Amino acid sequence: METDKSYELCRVRERAAPGGGLVSITVETTAPVAAPGQFAMLRGPWGDAPLLPRAISYRGAGPGWARFLFRTGGPGTDRLARLVPGDEVAVAGPLGNAFPPAKRPWLVAGGVGLPPLAFYQRRFGGTLFWGVPTASAAAGLAEKSWRLASDDGSLGVRGTVVDLVAASLGELVNDAMAPDAIMTCGPYPMMAALARLSAAREIPCFVSLEGKMACGIGVCCGCAHPATAGVYVHVCEKGPVFPAHEVVL
């Protein structure tokens, strides 16, 4: 599933700010088509500060284009959010590995962990669960088929997305309907809870990590994350997707 990586200046084709601090930009690219779970390092022409490019997951990709969805609120993402169609943005990608194939995957997203899983569902199918704090944080992006949970009950069921997944597993009438993999991206406590839930039911679980990165291309050793086997894994090189049991959450 992994593809060749490239570095190029890309033209921004579309920009949307649906609300909730979320911004989506679509760029023209000649890079290989990204797979769901992969990410790119993005940086605009804004001088020496903020210095580092930002690691952003692909929300979608096809021949000649790629789409990114991210939440603003930091110096880098705020700058990226100001890009408008016609602007240039430097993109190194597609980077990292992808979520693995599965027959009946459950895709569980927490908050801004949505993009890689929404991308996965669009390309391969699967059941998508999305948890948000409130309806406003979802910014109208939720699709009809998705199963939704919000802390205040303003969107979908009230409660956490982990509770929703646990309840859904409990309601399954037969094993043939059970997921053969759970893939998740979101806050670490949420992913840890899902990993425990999956382990109890012997369902393979894959988590997408979001470490601090400088290069994103495996040259700086900056993105180390503790591994259950003892030492560290480099999120940008070996990940960002890992079998849940291999990493400390």
Add this chain to the structure above:
Amino acid sequence: MTVDTTVTLAGVALKNPLMTASGTSGHGLELAPFFDLSILGAFVTKGVSMAPRAGNPPPRLQETPAGLLNAIGLENPGVEAFCAAALPGLATLGIPVVVNCFGEDPERTVAAVEALSRETAVTALELNVSCPNVKAGGIAFGTDPAVLRPLVEACRRATAKPLWVKLSPNVTSIVAMADAALQGGADALTCVNTLLGCDIDVKRRRFLPSPGRGGLSGPATLPVALLKVAEVHRAFPQAPIIGVGGIRRGEDALKYLLAGATAVQIGTAILVEPTAPVRILNELVELCEALGITRPADVIGAAHPGQS
């Protein structure tokens, strides 16, 4: 006008003065998907030690205004694994391969130098003396001339390859350290390693990166590193110097040459833009053309009075 970019650095011929900086370009061919590494004057590897090292816990990185604090903790696979896995690929590049190395005490430093010297694919060694010396309470070798000189002497005896010593800027007098390294037998001096610094997470009231401090690199550090190069060149005009710190444009590279460096290394700029060396080389050539410099090697140290 054609620009002759070749330089000779302590007996090593380079087709141009640009190299990668240690720790920012991987151990082997990690950058190869992005540009043709053989355009470089030389490739400098991430630091290696005799035994593998796991490195520091996260967070290892902290962005600062126009800079980057890192506390990687010298993570590396060890000399043996490096020579087996990364070195053969580097050897195919057809450019000088410089291996950055270090040890936790003098014995292990010498052992690493010895082991790497047996490899024909290694052109030169760059000794990182900013590493803490566990036998001396964790004080870096490169902060005490009385420690540095015997260390370099011992490494000098252990290798017939060109030996570069990478100096730390975190000292009162870099000239005293340069003197110790040269007396110890260094062939060239890399000036300089990262500047110690820290940041603070105000919400959690914690120092960053994880060990409570890190090495500052990037554009913010250029004026400091440039002055260190100038000071060392002024004190030792014959000593070959490799300038490093904050280079992100051709003009920055030329400044280092004018300050007295024979060659330069590009670090953080590669993390920001993996193809940076290609652009910087083009910019350097264009700038030399614009300024009527036919051979950058001719302007080394030319900013110093009486040298232009």
